[in-house]
Amino acid sequence: MKETLQENMAIVHESYTSLDHGINRLVNGTVEIENKIVKVGDEMSSRMDKLQTKAEDIGNIAGQALDKQKQLLDGQSEAINGLELLTKTQSQAMKESRGTLQQLAQFGHEQQEELLRRQKQLQQTHDHLVEKSKTILAAQETFESKQASMFLAIDKLFALHNAMLLESRLIKAFLLYSLSIFLLYMFTSTKQTYNVRSRLYIGLCLTFLIEVAILRYGANELDDQAWTVSIVRSLFVILASCQLLYSIWTYRDYEVLNHQMLLTLVEKVNGIQKQKKYLTWEMENDESDDDVDWSSWIEAELPEDVDKLKDPDFVYPEEVAENSVGNMSFTRRYNLRNHLLTN
Numbered sequence: 001m002k003e004t005l006q007e008n009m010a011i012v013h014e015s016y017t018s019l020d021h022g023i024n025r026l027v028n029g030t031v032e033i034e035n036k037i038v039k040v041g042d043e044m045s046s047r048m049d050k051l052q053t054k055a056e057d058i059g060n061i062a063g064q065a066l067d068k069q070k071q072l073l074d075g076q077s078e079a080i081n082g083l084e085l086l087t088k089t090q091s092q093a094m095k096e097s098r099g100t101l102q103q104l105a106q107f108g109h110e111q112q113e114e115l116l117r118r119q120k121q122l123q124q125t126h127d128h129l130v131e132k133s134k135t136i137l138a139a140q141e142t143f144e145s146k147q148a149s150m151f152l153a154i155d156k157l158f159a160l161h162n163a164m165l166l167e168s169r170l171i172k173a174f175l176l177y178s179l180s181i182f183l184l185y186m187f188t189s190t191k192q193t194y195n196v197r198s199r200l201y202i203g204l205c206l207t208f209l210i211e212v213a214i215l216r217y218g219a220n221e222l223d224d225q226a227w228t229v230s231i232v233r234s235l236f237v238i239l240a241s242c243q244l245l246y247s248i249w250t251y252r253d254y255e256v257l258n259h260q261m262l263l264t265l266v267e268k269v270n271g272i273q274k275q276k277k278y279l280t281w282e283m284e285n286d287e288s289d290d291d292v293d294w295s296s297w298i299e300a301e302l303p304e305d306v307d308k309l310k311d312p313d314f315v316y317p318e319e320v321a322e323n324s325v326g327n328m329s330f331t332r333r334y335n336l337r338n339h340l341l342t343n
Contacts, residue, residue: 169215177208187244192251196243207236 181204188197211229 166215170212173208173211173215177204180204184240192248193244196247200240200243203236203239207232 181201184197184200184204188194188200210232214225214228214232
């Protein structure tokens, strides 16, 4: 019995514990449900507030709609009154339009008759204009034929004018180049510029041929041809002046240089010969002086009142004088003794 009782007590205890766990679960579930209910209540209250604000907005809009509906009814009443006035005025206008239509029909009939009459006049004038246009076309054809002949004559005149102009320009160029030949001959007549005469003549001929080719075969206008011709002439003038200046600058007169060299050589040879003659003469004098008793000669010939450094009888030889004039100086030494002054 005790075992069964204990078993029953254990079963009761287990059921009690399981019941306790179930109650705890129910409590937790109720708490969660309460939280959810609170959340749902909050959401419902917020939605009710929104619905309240929307209802207020709808009420305001409904009031505005009623006001506008009243205004619309007032406008409809005014429009009905206006329609009544419009029907009245329309009936009056219909009456007036009937009268005006009758007047317009009568006026249109009159205008149609006038138009027919004018059309007849226009047809007559058109026929007259056709006849005149035929005569004008015939006159125009004759004028075109005359104009074509005039254009042919003008073309011939232009061709003749161009030919005369070309010939005149060629004659001017020929005269100019003839004068240029004379000027080149004058400039190259000196020794300094004689060597470049042939080159300048060749360049002048080439320039003349180029100018003739430009004038005869150039397809440009006269201004362009004149510009190119002036460029060609200026180039020739620049090259010719450069040739002349270069020949003048680099010219050397070898005949004059040879003559100067020969003169210097002759002067040097003459100086050497004179110096050689003077040396031979001096050597001869030295040899003759060795034979003379200079001490006795000085005492006998040299006076006492004359300076002892001067020799009144000494005369320079002619050769020595000439050499001194020719920038060649020679000196002669004398072995003179001192004078003994006797009281």
